[in-house]
Amino acid sequence: MKxxxxxxxxxxxxxxxxxxxxxxxxxxxxxxxxxxQGQTCCGQPMANSGYEHLTHQxxxxxxxxxxxxxxxxxxxxxxxxxxxxxLHDPAAETAATHIRERxxxxxxxxxxxxxxxxxxxxxxxxxxxxxxxxxxxxxGLAQMSELVAAPFSKPEKLLRMVEGVELVPLDRQDECCGFxxxxxxxxxxxxxxxxxxxxxxxxxxxxxxxxxxxxxCLMHMEGILRRQHAGVKVMHIAEILNQNIHEQANS
Amino acid sequence: xxxxxxxxxxxxxxxxxxxxRVDWHDQTLWWVRAKRDKMxxxxxxxEQLRDTASAIKRNALGNLYEYLIQFEQQATQNGAIVHWAxxxxxxxxxxxxxxxxHGVRHLVKSKSMLTEExxxxxHLAANGIEVIDTDxxxxxxxxxxxxxxxxxxxxxxxxxxxxGELFHEHLGTPAGNADPQFxxxxxxxxxxKEFLQAKAAVTGVNFAVAETGEMVVCTNEGNADMGxxxxxxxxxxxxxxxxxPQRKHLGVFLRLLARSATxxxxxxxxxxFRQPRAGQELHIVLVDNGRSRQLGRExxxxxxxxxxxxxxxxxxxxxxRSGGHSYHTAVAGPIGAILAPNLDMKDYxxxxxxxxxxxxxxxxxxxxxDIHQQLYKWRQVLVKEGHTTASKTAGMKMMSGxxxxxxxxxxxxxxxxxxxxxxxxxxxxxxxxWYKQREMPAPPAxxxxxxxxxxxxx
Numbered sequence: 001m002k003x004x005x006x007x008x009x010x011x012x013x014x015x016x017x018x019x020x021x022x023x024x025x026x027x028x029x030x031x032x033x034x035x036x037q038g039q040t041c042c043g044q045p046m047a048n049s050g051y052e053h054l055t056h057q058x059x060x061x062x063x064x065x066x067x068x069x070x071x072x073x074x075x076x077x078x079x080x081x082x083x084x085x086x087l088h089d090p091a092a093e094t095a096a097t098h099i100r101e102r103x104x105x106x107x108x109x110x111x112x113x114x115x116x117x118x119x120x121x122x123x124x125x126x127x128x129x130x131x132x133x134x135x136x137x138x139x140g141l142a143q144m145s146e147l148v149a150a151p152f153s154k155p156e157k158l159l160r161m162v163e164g165v166e167l168v169p170l171d172r173q174d175e176c177c178g179f180x181x182x183x184x185x186x187x188x189x190x191x192x193x194x195x196x197x198x199x200x201x202x203x204x205x206x207x208x209x210x211x212x213x214x215x216x217c218l219m220h221m222e223g224i225l226r227r228q229h230a231g232v233k234v235m236h237i238a239e240i241l242n243q244n245i246h247e248q249a250n251s
Numbered sequence: 252x253x254x255x256x257x258x259x260x261x262x263x264x265x266x267x268x269x270x271x272r273v274d275w276h277d278q279t280l281w282w283v284r285a286k287r288d289k290m291x292x293x294x295x296x297x298e299q300l301r302d303t304a305s306a307i308k309r310n311a312l313g314n315l316y317e318y319l320i321q322f323e324q325q326a327t328q329n330g331a332i333v334h335w336a337x338x339x340x341x342x343x344x345x346x347x348x349x350x351x352x353h354g355v356r357h358l359v360k361s362k363s364m365l366t367e368e369x370x371x372x373x374h375l376a377a378n379g380i381e382v383i384d385t386d387x388x389x390x391x392x393x394x395x396x397x398x399x400x401x402x403x404x405x406x407x408x409x410x411x412x413x414x415g416e417l418f419h420e421h422l423g424t425p426a427g428n429a430d431p432q433f434x435x436x437x438x439x440x441x442x443x444k445e446f447l448q449a450k451a452a453v454t455g456v457n458f459a460v461a462e463t464g465e466m467v468v469c470t471n472e473g474n475a476d477m478g479x480x481x482x483x484x485x486x487x488x489x490x491x492x493x494x495x496p497q498r499k500h501l502g503v504f505l506r507l508l509a510r511s512a513t514x515x516x517x518x519x520x521x522x523x524f525r526q527p528r529a530g531q532e533l534h535i536v537l538v539d540n541g542r543s544r545q546l547g548r549e550x551x552x553x554x555x556x557x558x559x560x561x562x563x564x565x566x567x568x569x570x571x572r573s574g575g576h577s578y579h580t581a582v583a584g585p586i587g588a589i590l591a592p593n594l595d596m597k598d599y600x601x602x603x604x605x606x607x608x609x610x611x612x613x614x615x616x617x618x619x620x621d622i623h624q625q626l627y628k629w630r631q632v633l634v635k636e637g638h639t640t641a642s643k644t645a646g647m648k649m650m651s652g653x654x655x656x657x658x659x660x661x662x663x664x665x666x667x668x669x670x671x672x673x674x675x676x677x678x679x680x681x682x683x684x685w686y687k688q689r690e691m692p693a694p695p696a697x698x699x700x701x702x703x704x705x706x707x708x709x
Contacts, residue, residue, distance in 0.1 A: 011699065013694075018699075035707070039657070040654045041654040043654070051644075058651065146288070147614055148294070176568045178607060180608065184685065189263050222690075
């Protein structure tokens with residue numbers, strides 16, 4: 001099974017450790033992983049701003065980079081959803097369709113394709129799980145609180161396999177953090193207020209680390225936590241799932 | 252209307268100047284959402300109900316012409332007088348004409364978001380006709396000379412102390428008394444006088460049944476009934492999308508409406524108006540005002556399924572923290588943001604962007620409107636129609652250029668991170684909206700791609 005590793009642009013530039021953890025975790029679980037070097041961005045920043053018509057070059061590039069893999073896996077629900085919903089290219093529609101059908105967010109790849117039942121990881125820490133909207137509602141990574149339906153959560157299922165992780169309860173289990181792409185600067189006041197409120201929910205319940213499946217949401221909350229000089233850290237879920245069984249938490 | 256020049260972001264910024272008040276507003280509406288969740292969960296077939304309601308509305312919208320004609324025939328047979336209004340101006344002219352014909356100078360009105368959309372009150376005032384809004388929340392905002400901030404809870408942005416002050420000023424209640432029960436009793440006394448004096452009553456319509464020509468009006472206060480039963484003239488104003496095919500379909504919608512809106516099993520009053528009582532005139536004004544145009548937009552058609560429950564507002568994390576007035580339109584929140592651009596793309600071009608596209612609205616919606624997907628689609632339409640700025644377009648073109656050229660992207664990333672490390676003041680300044688209340692991410696020395704190049708490439 002050949003896996004193409006999709007590392008979204010802002011993770012590549014600002015959170016390389018998330019890319020490294022994702023790669024190591026997938027290899028640890030027996031995947032043959034390749035990172036196509038020509039990759040940049042999924043095109044979502046333009047599309048969500050109303051400029052989907054400017055994304056065709058990003059689309060062609062993405063198809064060029066990822067058409068030859070059995071699976072494409074990325075540590076970001078939001079970017080994966082964008083590809084799943086919007087990757088098209090009239091000149092290479094078969095390849096685009098293959099990618100749309102074969103692209104997975106990391107945690108759903110672990111639970112649904114690799115069918116991971118246990119993980120050799122240890123992370124003794126109180127952890128708050130932020131359910132990022134696009135992953136949760138768009139990809140179906142977890143049940144939505146609005147629906148009258150049985151609860152489930154793929155990222156939570158994986159976190160529960162990690163020895164020592166203590167998941168803290170939240171007052172609002174799936175409220176948006178307010179990042180929202182360019183929304184975070186065009187609607188600065190509301191974006192920050194939403195982020196502050198999310199952070200309070202985690203801190204109030206004793207979280208030492210806030211984790212999630214999307215670095216964008218975590219980056220936003222981290223920015224707020226650091227401005228407040230709060231001791232709480234943010235870590236992408238790949239970093240926790242990849243914690244070596246023999247290592248100490250937070251090392 | 253009072254066309255606002257400020258956009259959603261500016262108005263939201265102002266709303267956020269008082270953070271404890273934002274907290275209060277957010278928590279009040281979240282409490283309503285939580286009540287809704289509890290009520291929805293008391294019905295095991297909730298999701299099936301939503302599917303059914305959505306399907307009935309789909310049928311109604313797909314055959315709207317036939318159902319409207321059927322409704323008109325039935326209603327006329329029942330003794331009502333049916334009027335057709337192509338737009339807000341015609342609606343206002345029709346209502347004013349009926350009132351002037353009967354010499355009415357004073358009328359009571361129960362809640363109708365359609366009349367808000369058409370700006371009926373200022374139109375009537377300009378014609379020397381006084382309107383008293385009889386829904387308690389609407390009366391409160393009317394006294395405050397403000398528009399409603401929420402379609403179900405019009406004065407949800409007001410604290411009880413502020414209502415006490417308003418009542419002291421306008422209704423003569425003792426200064427400093429903010430006891431809700433006392434104030435409600437005072438409003439009741441005040442409104443009773445108005446009900447008894449009014450010759451005409453305007454009501455909204457929640458559902459109009461094509462099969463029978465009857466209308467159903469849902470209220471918690473019975474104010475629609477008080478108005479319509481006491482007045483000589485009852486004018487019911489409705490958007491053409493309020494049609495449902497058959498009476499039996501009411502069972503689906505009435506189970507969903509109040510549960511979604513306020514977490515009640517049903518509204519206190521679900522009043523059926525079928526024919527005028529002896530000596531009374533019953534007028535029904537069917538209003539298009541852009542609905543046919545929206546029906547013709549395939550991507551946005553099913554926004555007309557909306558039953559105005561307001562659940563999308565209560566659940567919207569942006570609405571709760573920006574307030575209804577920040578949407579500067581009669582119907583605020585997520586549903587307003589997909590309806591308003593149809594009325595005027597230029598005036599409401601900001602609204603589809605007042606969202607993180609989180610999708611909670613679409614999942615709480617009792618008729619399953621894909622609200623957040625329509626927000627995304629409106630963004631594309633608005634940009635294509637030119638309702639954007641030259642600087643935004645230039646920025647997007649540049650971003651697209653960099654992101655579709657791997658070498659440029661890598662060079663720009665490397666340079667950007669170096670600048671951030673060497674001269675943090677270049678990004679950590681007042682011109683960067685991110686930095687105002689958030690720290691920038693710490694720029695690492697090497698990107699993932701550089702790390703991979705060194706450590707992995709075979």
